[in-house]
Amino acid sequence: MKGSGNIIKKIVLSAIFPILMFVVMLIITASNDKCYVNGKLIFLSTDLIRQVIINACMTICVALAIWLQLKNGRFDFSGGASMILTAIIAGNVGLTTNSPVIALLVAVVVGIVLSSVTAIVYIIGRLPIIICTIGMTLLYESLTYLVSGGQGIRIFYSQAHTSIFGRIPGVLVPTALAVAAFVIFTYFTAAGRKGKVLSNNQRAGVNIGIDEKKNVFVTYIFTGIIIGLAAIVYVSQHEVAPQSGLATSGIMFSYIVPVFMGTFIGLASCDVVGIAIAAIGMEIMNYGLNCLNLGAGGWQQIIMGIFVLGFYAFSAQTDKIQAFMEKRKKSAKSA
Amino acid sequence: MKKALLKKISATMLAGVMAISAVGCGSGGNTANNSSAPADSGTTSSDSNTASGDSGDAESAPAVEGKDCTIGVAFYTDTGFAVDSTKAYLESLSDTLNVKFTYTVLTQTDEAANLTKIQELISSNVDGIICTMDLGMTSIIQECEAAGVYLGGYLCDYDTSYNTAYDQVFKSDYFVGSAVDGQSPDAVTIGTTMFDSLIEYNERNADAPITHVSMAIFPVWAFPTQQVGAEQFVAAVEAYNETAETPITVDPLNEESDVLAFAPLDTTYFAKHADSQAIISFAAGSAFVYPTMVQAGVDSSMKLFTTGFDGGEDVNFGTSGNGTYQQIMVTAPESITYPLVLLLNKINGVSFSDQPAEAERVSSAQYLVNSDEDMASFQKSCFFTKDAANAMYTPQDVLNMTAFGNPNATYADLKGILSTMTIDSIK
Numbered sequence: 001m002k003g004s005g006n007i008i009k010k011i012v013l014s015a016i017f018p019i020l021m022f023v024v025m026l027i028i029t030a031s032n033d034k035c036y037v038n039g040k041l042i043f044l045s046t047d048l049i050r051q052v053i054i055n056a057c058m059t060i061c062v063a064l065a066i067w068l069q070l071k072n073g074r075f076d077f078s079g080g081a082s083m084i085l086t087a088i089i090a091g092n093v094g095l096t097t098n099s100p101v102i103a104l105l106v107a108v109v110v111g112i113v114l115s116s117v118t119a120i121v122y123i124i125g126r127l128p129i130i131i132c133t134i135g136m137t138l139l140y141e142s143l144t145y146l147v148s149g150g151q152g153i154r155i156f157y158s159q160a161h162t163s164i165f166g167r168i169p170g171v172l173v174p175t176a177l178a179v180a181a182f183v184i185f186t187y188f189t190a191a192g193r194k195g196k197v198l199s200n201n202q203r204a205g206v207n208i209g210i211d212e213k214k215n216v217f218v219t220y221i222f223t224g225i226i227i228g229l230a231a232i233v234y235v236s237q238h239e240v241a242p243q244s245g246l247a248t249s250g251i252m253f254s255y256i257v258p259v260f261m262g263t264f265i266g267l268a269s270c271d272v273v274g275i276a277i278a279a280i281g282m283e284i285m286n287y288g289l290n291c292l293n294l295g296a297g298g299w300q301q302i303i304m305g306i307f308v309l310g311f312y313a314f315s316a317q318t319d320k321i322q323a324f325m326e327k328r329k330k331s332a333k334s335a
Numbered sequence: 336m337k338k339a340l341l342k343k344i345s346a347t348m349l350a351g352v353m354a355i356s357a358v359g360c361g362s363g364g365n366t367a368n369n370s371s372a373p374a375d376s377g378t379t380s381s382d383s384n385t386a387s388g389d390s391g392d393a394e395s396a397p398a399v400e401g402k403d404c405t406i407g408v409a410f411y412t413d414t415g416f417a418v419d420s421t422k423a424y425l426e427s428l429s430d431t432l433n434v435k436f437t438y439t440v441l442t443q444t445d446e447a448a449n450l451t452k453i454q455e456l457i458s459s460n461v462d463g464i465i466c467t468m469d470l471g472m473t474s475i476i477q478e479c480e481a482a483g484v485y486l487g488g489y490l491c492d493y494d495t496s497y498n499t500a501y502d503q504v505f506k507s508d509y510f511v512g513s514a515v516d517g518q519s520p521d522a523v524t525i526g527t528t529m530f531d532s533l534i535e536y537n538e539r540n541a542d543a544p545i546t547h548v549s550m551a552i553f554p555v556w557a558f559p560t561q562q563v564g565a566e567q568f569v570a571a572v573e574a575y576n577e578t579a580e581t582p583i584t585v586d587p588l589n590e591e592s593d594v595l596a597f598a599p600l601d602t603t604y605f606a607k608h609a610d611s612q613a614i615i616s617f618a619a620g621s622a623f624v625y626p627t628m629v630q631a632g633v634d635s636s637m638k639l640f641t642t643g644f645d646g647g648e649d650v651n652f653g654t655s656g657n658g659t660y661q662q663i664m665v666t667a668p669e670s671i672t673y674p675l676v677l678l679l680n681k682i683n684g685v686s687f688s689d690q691p692a693e694a695e696r697v698s699s700a701q702y703l704v705n706s707d708e709d710m711a712s713f714q715k716s717c718f719f720t721k722d723a724a725n726a727m728y729t730p731q732d733v734l735n736m737t738a739f740g741n742p743n744a745t746y747a748d749l750k751g752i753l754s755t756m757t758i759d760s761i762k
Contacts, residue, residue, distance in 0.1 A: 034591070042606035047631065051602045054630060150414055155647030158629055160657060167632065237630060239622070239645070242414060290603040293591035 013268035017261075018281040025288030035291045043291045052283040053168055057175040058237060059279040061230035062255035063262065064182045067275060068223050070259065071186075072215075073199035077133040079227060080252030081140035082114040086231035087240045088144055091153035094235075100164050103156070104174065104232045111228025112221055114140065119220035123213045137246055144242040152241040166236025174229040181225045182272055191218035257308055258282055264315040401739055404682050405435045406675070407456035407464045408489075409449075413440045416646055417490070419721045421668040425675075427723030431730030432679060432737075437461060446471030450478065457482045463678035465489050465671065472496040472504050479509045485681045487674025488513025490666060493696055494520050494559065505694045511677035512694035514670040514753055517642075519698045523560045525642070525664075526567020529615050532640055532662040532705040533583070534575070539706070545638060549586040549608035551593050551600060551616040551624055561617035568615060586611060600627040605637075613638035613661070621645040625659065634659045640705075649714065653707040662705040667756035668718055669727045670699040676736050676749055685738040687746040699753040702761075712761045727760060728752075 029035040029043040036042070062083070069076040089110050094103025122132045144152065157163045164170035186192040194215050198205040206212055234240065243251075258278035266274020289295045289303060408425065410418050425436045439456060442448045449471045456464055457478065463485040466475070472493065479486045492515045496504040504510050518524055537544035550568065552561040569585050576582040586608050588594070592601060595618050604627065605611075616624045620641025625648075628634045634651070640662040652660040680686055704713045713719055717726040734740035736749050 037607055037609055040609075042603055045606050047602065047606055050632065051630070151646065152414075154645060155650050158625065158634070158647060158651055158656075160635070163629070166629075238626060287602070290601045291606075293601070295601045295603070 010269045014265060014273055014277050017265055017277055018284055021281040021284045025284060025291075029288055029291045032292060034293055043288060048284075048287050050168055051287050052280060054166070054171055054237070055283045055286070056276070056279040057171045058230070058233050059255050059258055059283065060175055060276050061178045061226060061233055062252060063259045063275045063279060064178050064272065065223055065226040065230055066252065066256055067259045067262070067271065068182060068185065068219065068226060071199060071271070072195040072219050073202070074129045074216075074219075075133070076118070076223070077130065077246075077249050077252075078114075078118050078136040078140060079223070080248035080250070081137040081144075081243070082111060082118070082224070082227050083231045083234060084240060084243050084248050084251065085140045085144050085147065086110045086114060086228055087235035088147050088153050088242075090228075090231060091156040091235040091240060092148045094162055095153070095156055098162065100162050100170075100232075100236070103162070103235070104165060104229075107232040107235075108225055108228035111226075111231060112224035115220040115224030115227060116217070119217045122220075123216055134246070137248060141243050141246070141248055145244070150242050152239065153235055154239045156235050157237055157239065163236040165232050166234075171233060171236070174233050178226045178229040179272055179276070181222055181229070185219070185222040186272075189218070191215050195219055257304075261308070261311055261315075264311075264318070267318075401433045401679055401734075401737065402462075402683050403433045403435075404462040404679070405437060405460060406678060407437050407439060407459070407461040408671075409439050409441045409452060409456065409464060409466045409468070411441060411443065411467045411490070416644055416718055416721065417665065417668065420718045421489075421671055423721050423723045424668045424717055424726050425671065427726065428675075428730045428733055431734050434675075434679070441466070441468045441470065443468065443470065446474065450474045453478055457484055462682045463487065465674050465678065467491050469493045469495050473500045476504050476507050476510055480507060483509075485509050485511055485678050487511040487678050488515075488696070489671045489674050490514070490516040492516070492519050492560075497696065505696075507694070510694045511674055511681060513696045514673040514699050515696050516666045517664070517699065517701050518560065519696050520560050520563075522698055523563045523567065525560065525564035525617060526569075527571050528664070528703060529564070529568050529617070529640055529662070530571035530575070532703070533613070533615070535705055536638070536640075536661050537581075544581055545583070545613045546581055547584045547586075547610045548613045548615050549593065549604075549611040550588055551595055551604075551614055551618050551620070552588065553618040554594055554596060557597075558617075564617050565615075584610075585615075595623050598623070600624050602627055602631055605631050605633055611637065613640060616641040619643040619645075620660075621648055621663075628659065644704075644718070649710055649719075652704075652710050655707070655710075662703070664701045664703050665718055666699050666701050667716070667727065670753055670756055672728060672733055672736065673697060673699075673749060673753055676733065680738045683737075683739040687738050687744065687749070689746045691746065695750075697750050697753050700756045702756070702758045704758060709758050712758055716761045725761075727756065 026043060030041055062079075065079050065083075066076070069079070086107050090103045090107035093106045094100055097103075118133065118136045121127070121136060122129065125132060127135075144150075157166055160167075165174050191214070194205065194210045197208075198210060198212060198215060202212065258275055261278035261282070262275030263271055264274065265277050266272070268274075285304075285307070286295065286300075289300055294300050294303065408421070410421075412418060422436075422438065429435060437456065437459060439452045441452055449468065453464060453466075453475045461484060464479065465487045467488070467490045469488075469491050472495070476486060486509055491513055493504065493513050497520075533545060533548065550565050552558070552565055555562045565588055569587075572583050572585050589607065592604055592607050600623060614620070614624055614628075614637065616639060618624065618641075620639050621643050622645055624641065625634070625639060628637060628639065635657045637659065638661045639659050641660070642664040644663045644665045648660045648663055650656045651658060652663070702713055702716065702718065704710050715725060717723060728736075736744055736752070738744055
């Protein structure tokens with residue numbers, strides 16, 4: 001009985017963020033004339049569900065790739081470059097073979113290869129992670145100009161039969177696979193558990209016999225799988241042009257907000273659920289802003305920035321809030 | 336004591352080496368005049384549509400060889416069909432015109448960065464520059480005047496300079512004029528062109544005509560002609576509706592949702608224009624409208640009439656693929672011939688007998704592709720194939736357009752070629 005109560009509590013606490021976001025955006029849009037077309041509130045159209053799912057799936061894939069490295073104590077700048085290069089290669093193969101499934105397989109393989117190369121350079125080079133991954137980012141970005149004549153990949157996303165993994169329901173496949181890869185690594189492999197020890201105290205981990213290099217390599221392989229899956233969703237939804245000057249890091253960082261929010265929301269359940277819930281909540285907010293014609297440009301950035309700042313400020317005070325609540329409880333009992 | 340002396344000697348020697356290197360770098364650009372004969376006219380023949388009248392005379396007249404020179408071309412981006420095809424076309428002219436080309440990319444937001452790019456070109460000893468952007472022009476033209484380097488425009492109407500710095504830019508002896516990407520602001524017709532394409536589509540599809548459209552434009556401060564074009568389109572539809580059996584409804588331009596701040600169309604655009612069957616996008620639809628159409632899943636049910644071509648539009652054009660695209664418009668890369676010839680004339684110290692006193696911005700005709708037949712022709716163009724063998728003009732044709740290559744060549748003829756670069760002129 002207590003167990004089922006706990007589960008319900010976890011579900012409610014996890015779902016509260018997107019539900020609150022939906023209610024807030026509903027109130028705001030419903031009170032704004034701009035959001036009505038022919039008397040209908042556009043925020044409540046079926047398009048909301050479609051856009052939230054499509055965009056959240058993309059966000060979840062990239063966010064999981066970022067978080068997998070972060071929770072193992074590394075910040076991998078090369079993730080975005082790996083994703084873009086993988087997307088260009090897989091997209092071109094998919095176009096040539098006319099098969100999105102082959103494109104998906106190629107994306108996963110290329111994602112693993114590129115991540116492995118990054119891992120090898122990191123391990124053998126004994127470089128600080130920031131130097132190593134920025135260097136690899138520049139290398140992979142330069143390769144985007146060499147692959148397919150520097151043209152990137154343009155028409156993969158625009159053909160219904162090749163872009164199934166960017167549309168509903170196909171987009172759920174790579175997303176589910178990415179979640180599965182993350183869960184398997186984190187909760188069902190020794191490397192995942194050892195990674196937790198290493199990120200908390202690397203020296204202690206090594207002293208108790210954890211092979212740090214092997215752990216790094218295995219982590220990168222799983223990251224490569226998730227990056228490959230993120231790449232197939234990305235190339236199925238966007239034109240992908242060659243990139244330079246660390247622009248790929250910007251692409252990657254645009255998906256980072258749900259990572260930090262997700263770790264807080266995930267306290268009620270687990271990190272992967274938290275990231276997914278955060279991504280859904282943020283996409284609901286984005287859709288609401290779109291309805292208000294604030295979906296692009298300065299205002300969107302300002303609103304998003306203030307919201308994220310407020311969220312982080314609140315989440316950073318969690319311990320104090322908990323302590324305050326405990327104190328009040330105790331004083332109420334004693335009274 | 337000995338060690339200190341050794342250090343001093345080493346330092347002096349190193350400083351000497353550096354000084355010699357610096358001097359060496361500075362004098363590397365001027366090479367001896369290459370007296371190789373102009374290359375043969377190549378594999379393609381002239382279309383005889385422009386300078387052809389003078390070509391015959393020129394062939395009999397002794398052609399003067401142009402000076403060895405270098406021209407820098409500053410593009411707005413480093414990749415894409417327009418850039419690649421222009422480079423292919425220019426490189427094909429290199430031997431015959433004795434010109435080497437060097438390329439750079441300007442930014443769309445940073446005047447100082449653009450000035451630096453131009454300074455870099457000047458430092459590399461270019462004799463002329465073709466610029467595709469009107470940002471920081473007053474500083475750039477001053478820099479060119481100081482260095483004795485001529486400047487021409489391509490794919491740009493230089494509207495900011497035209498309205499705010501006409502005397503400094505257009506009256507400068509070092510600015511030769513610009514070939515505008517489509518209509519210059521003085522002669523906008525894009526609205527009626529869009530309307531004509533819509534009517535042509537409806538005539539071809541009389542059983543399922545488009546009766547409700549919406550529009551998309553870039554901000555007025557950046558592209559004032561698009562606002563004018565949109566107004567022109569609405570006026571044309573209103574005039575059409577007065578007598579039409581099946582009237583067309585145009586959603587009024589919504590300043591907030593239909594003006595794209597150089598970001599893709601909002602996903603809620605389609606909910607806000609729920610009854611629209613087609614988008615008339617004066618803004619670059621391939622990059623800013625079509626991706627959102629795909630994302631929203633309306634690429635099969637809605638049509639797109641737009642400008643530009645980024646590659647891949649042909650797959651879903653007309654009756655092909657999902658048939659989203661029903662119109663694209665691009666400027667022929669051969670339109671760079673206009674500023675190129677004017678620059679070469681300046682560099683060679685000659686000018687046309689009818690050369691205007693002040694530089695002009697001249698509208699270039701565009702490839703208007705709004706049917707399957709047009710697309711088939713377009714796919715043979717230099718723009719699409721990026722192959723100079725498909726260009727409208729051979730190197731010899733271009734040489735004949737210059738005042739030094741053909742004494743009978745005129746400015747009117749050169750200006751005239753820009754109006755002939757239509758889809759029908761593709762061989």
